Amino acid sequence: MxxxxxxxxxxxxxxxxRCNNAARxxxxxxxxxxxxxxxxxxxxxxxxxxxxxxxxxxxVVAPNTTxxxxxxxxxxxxxxxxxxLGREHGYGTGTLVSADGKILTTLSLLTSRDRVRAVLAxxxxxxxxxxxxxxxxxxxxxxxxxxxxxFLEMTDSTVLQPGSPVFALGNWFKVAEGREQVSVTRGxxxxxxxxDARRLAQDYDYRGDALLxxxxxxxxxxPGGPLVxxxxxxxxxxxxxxxxxxxxTRINYALPAEQLTDFIGGKVAERREGVASESAAQPYVxxxxxxxxxxxxxxxxxxxxxxxxxxxxGIKRDDLVLMVGDRRISNASDYKEAIADTRPGDRVxxxxxxxxxxxxxxxxxxxxx
Amino acid sequence: MSGSVLLTLLLxxxxxxxxxxxxxxxxxRVVQAAVNQVQPALVQIETVGGAQPVMDGPQGVREEGFRLxxxxxxxxxxxxxxxxxxxxxxxxxxxxxxxxxxxxxxRMVAKLLGRDEIRRLAMLKVEAESDLPVPAWVSRDxxxxxxxxxxxxxxxxxxxxxPFISVGIVSALDRRNGNAVQTDxxxxxxxxxxxxxxxxxxxLGILVPKAGSGGALAGAxxxxxxxxxxxxxxxxxxxxxxxxxxxxxxxxxxxIVLVPDDDSLVPxxxxxxxxxxxxxxxxxxxxxSPGKVADLREGDRVLxxxxxxxxDVEELLRRLSDRAAxxxxxxxxxxxxxxxxxxxxxxxxxxxxxxxxxxxxxxDDAPADSKxxxxx
Numbered sequence: 001m002x003x004x005x006x007x008x009x010x011x012x013x014x015x016x017x018r019c020n021n022a023a024r025x026x027x028x029x030x031x032x033x034x035x036x037x038x039x040x041x042x043x044x045x046x047x048x049x050x051x052x053x054x055x056x057x058x059x060v061v062a063p064n065t066t067x068x069x070x071x072x073x074x075x076x077x078x079x080x081x082x083x084x085l086g087r088e089h090g091y092g093t094g095t096l097v098s099a100d101g102k103i104l105t106t107l108s109l110l111t112s113r114d115r116v117r118a119v120l121a122x123x124x125x126x127x128x129x130x131x132x133x134x135x136x137x138x139x140x141x142x143x144x145x146x147x148x149x150x151f152l153e154m155t156d157s158t159v160l161q162p163g164s165p166v167f168a169l170g171n172w173f174k175v176a177e178g179r180e181q182v183s184v185t186r187g188x189x190x191x192x193x194x195x196d197a198r199r200l201a202q203d204y205d206y207r208g209d210a211l212l213x214x215x216x217x218x219x220x221x222x223p224g225g226p227l228v229x230x231x232x233x234x235x236x237x238x239x240x241x242x243x244x245x246x247x248x249t250r251i252n253y254a255l256p257a258e259q260l261t262d263f264i265g266g267k268v269a270e271r272r273e274g275v276a277s278e279s280a281a282q283p284y285v286x287x288x289x290x291x292x293x294x295x296x297x298x299x300x301x302x303x304x305x306x307x308x309x310x311x312x313x314g315i316k317r318d319d320l321v322l323m324v325g326d327r328r329i330s331n332a333s334d335y336k337e338a339i340a341d342t343r344p345g346d347r348v349x350x351x352x353x354x355x356x357x358x359x360x361x362x363x364x365x366x367x368x369x
Numbered sequence: 370m371s372g373s374v375l376l377t378l379l380l381x382x383x384x385x386x387x388x389x390x391x392x393x394x395x396x397x398r399v400v401q402a403a404v405n406q407v408q409p410a411l412v413q414i415e416t417v418g419g420a421q422p423v424m425d426g427p428q429g430v431r432e433e434g435f436r437l438x439x440x441x442x443x444x445x446x447x448x449x450x451x452x453x454x455x456x457x458x459x460x461x462x463x464x465x466x467x468x469x470x471x472x473x474x475x476r477m478v479a480k481l482l483g484r485d486e487i488r489r490l491a492m493l494k495v496e497a498e499s500d501l502p503v504p505a506w507v508s509r510d511x512x513x514x515x516x517x518x519x520x521x522x523x524x525x526x527x528x529x530x531x532p533f534i535s536v537g538i539v540s541a542l543d544r545r546n547g548n549a550v551q552t553d554x555x556x557x558x559x560x561x562x563x564x565x566x567x568x569x570x571x572x573l574g575i576l577v578p579k580a581g582s583g584g585a586l587a588g589a590x591x592x593x594x595x596x597x598x599x600x601x602x603x604x605x606x607x608x609x610x611x612x613x614x615x616x617x618x619x620x621x622x623x624x625i626v627l628v629p630d631d632d633s634l635v636p637x638x639x640x641x642x643x644x645x646x647x648x649x650x651x652x653x654x655x656x657x658s659p660g661k662v663a664d665l666r667e668g669d670r671v672l673x674x675x676x677x678x679x680x681d682v683e684e685l686l687r688r689l690s691d692r693a694a695x696x697x698x699x700x701x702x703x704x705x706x707x708x709x710x711x712x713x714x715x716x717x718x719x720x721x722x723x724x725x726x727x728x729x730x731x732x733d734d735a736p737a738d739s740k741x742x743x744x745x
Contacts, residue, residue, distance in 0.1 A: 188534060331439075
């Protein structure tokens with residue numbers, strides 16, 4: 001019904017030349033009813049490339065969906081300028097998350113200075129100061145002194161389905177100069193996954209949820225901008241430029257919005273490496289993985305300690321460890337990491353290749369003697 | 370009055386378009402439905418062992434510029450008894466162990482059968498009961514530039530999760546010597562070996578890195594650029610049996626160096642009197658190559674390949690780029706005032722230097738008339 005009302009309004013307001021009021025009313029009514037008849041999803045869902053061809057002459061142009069999403073989100077997107085060095089660029093994007101001037105962005109050299117220049121969508125410039133930092137997720141909260149600002153509320157990203165359109169806004173490559181508005185790019189949401197990435201040839205130590213999509217946002221200046229859905233609601237914040245460990249290619253992702261509400265609310269998340277696990281008993285399996293110098297070689301079992309958890313579970317020498325739990329193992333250091341993430345008493349499934357067969361062996365993690 | 374109503378009715382009904390917002394939602398659902406169609410036939414491939422491939426270039430042997438990762442890759446089931454088609458890119462490291470995880474979570478050891486280094490395809494086999502789901506394909510004749518194209522891959526995430534998808538369109542047909550469909554969907558190691566789908570979830574082609582020329586990884590540096598390629602069913606069928614039989618199809622070489630014509634010293638006014646010579650000039654013929662055996666000489670000009678005229682070096686190289694070792698080709702050669710045909714058999718790059726007599730062309734490339742005579 002909302003549709004039909006929109007259609008009525010559009011036709012009524014459109015200035016059709018040389019029409020009396022009666023004709024205009026009749027057109028509105030026809031539009032409204034034909035919308036009721038044709039505008040069902042079944043008709044649309046058939047195939048999008050079977051759309052009737054566009055006719056230019058008297059077509060009423062409604063704002064398209066990208067425009068709508070952009071108009072809803074862009075007023076709350078901020079261009080940031082600060083420190084930079086070498087490959088770290090001195091510009092970026094921030095997202096206003098409160099009416100009193102809290103700006104959420106990613107932690108980088110840009111925010112290393114005490115003050116960062118923030119240019120709002122309306123062209124006003126403020127100096128922002130650092131309010132809080134989330135070292136784990138590499139986020140930083142900036143604050144400018146202003147009131148009644150447009151801002152984005154965090155929307156649960158589970159509204160996205162594979163195939164949903166998403167839009168990313170930002171100041172990539174600082175092409176938006178002076179008072180210009182930020183850029184928008186459109187993509188398709190794909191999946192939610194655990195981020196396992198590298199950055200500048202080192203492991204990226206944040207391993208949390210990430211929203212993956214196919215718009216290219218892994219560009220300088222883009223991190224910190226919002227990922228919005230069809231309605232312009234903020235479902236995520238674009239993450240720093242990283243390479244997926246699985247492919248060693250850059251991935252385009254956002255941190256899910258619902259996980260950022262505590263940080264926006266002022267709570268600073270603690271680092272995941274808790275002190276508790278340090279003092280507690282160390283996990284122990286009793287396998288030595290073959291290793292030649294510092295070279296990465298396939299994770300064959302070089303030795304199994306007698307009466308260790310591995311020995312009891314039936315793991316033998318020369319077995320090849322493929323997986324520990326749901327983590328893929330490709331060398332000795334992967335294995336070490338995977339075991340470090342377990343706790344004594346856990347039952348963890350090992351996937352082993354022995355000869356030509358794959359075997360799943362549950363191992364009960366023990367306590368390091 | 371009633372006339373104007375009727376007129377507006379006639380005018381407006383065909384103009385009625387769906388609400389863009391509803392259309393977007395519907396589009397998302399259609400994409401999801403298409404991916405769901407093919408998802409059971411997608412597999413995740415994992416490899417253990419092997420090393421980064423090296424390239425033998427003018428500067429000596431060095432590692433390829435594109436770094437390979439340890440992560441999983443993608444394949445598509447093509448027969449219900451466990452043949453899996455994927456990209457040769459995924460085995461560039463020559464891994465010692467290959468495992469495959471089906472979308473229902475079953476994990477099994479796979480055997481690498483054949484590879485096609487020209488079309489960048491590879492065939493795997495797993496021992497499975499003959500109940501595996503096989504996807505539907507789109508024939509080349511049905512494809513249109515501009516239609517939706519969805520790239521799917523399992524190169525990231527877990528094997529039983531939804532695959533990574535990227536939505537784009539068919540940008541061009543018959544690219545790369547007529548072998549590939551070009552798409553602007555994002556193609557990368559995440560989906561090499563995976564399918565490019567149409568809006569109904571049927572497969573347009575298998576996604577491969579296929580750009581530029583060079584080593585086993587050439588083309589991968591174009592990842593996510595909006596220029597991606599997928600190999601047609603038609604071309605896959607051509608080499609299907611050889612891949613199953615375990616053949617390694619490599620690019621064929623003649624062993625000649627081509628040189629572009631240098632007419633920079635010729636005055637412009639003379640060029641109009643003497644039109645440029647036809648064909649491509651041979652600069653050097655390598656020892657122990659099919660070219661040497663066929664007695665090609667420096668200064669000969671190649672006028673045509675298999676009856677089709679060649680204009681310049683680039684065209685000749687492009688035409689030869691998808692000819693496999695073992696195939697035979699006929700070159701029309703012009704030497705001084707003489708023009709004659711030479712038939713030679715292409716060999717692998719590593720065989721150049723050791724060819725002392727012309728190898729016999731493989732059976733399926735033998736000329737059609739000789740085949741006919743044996744049947745008579």
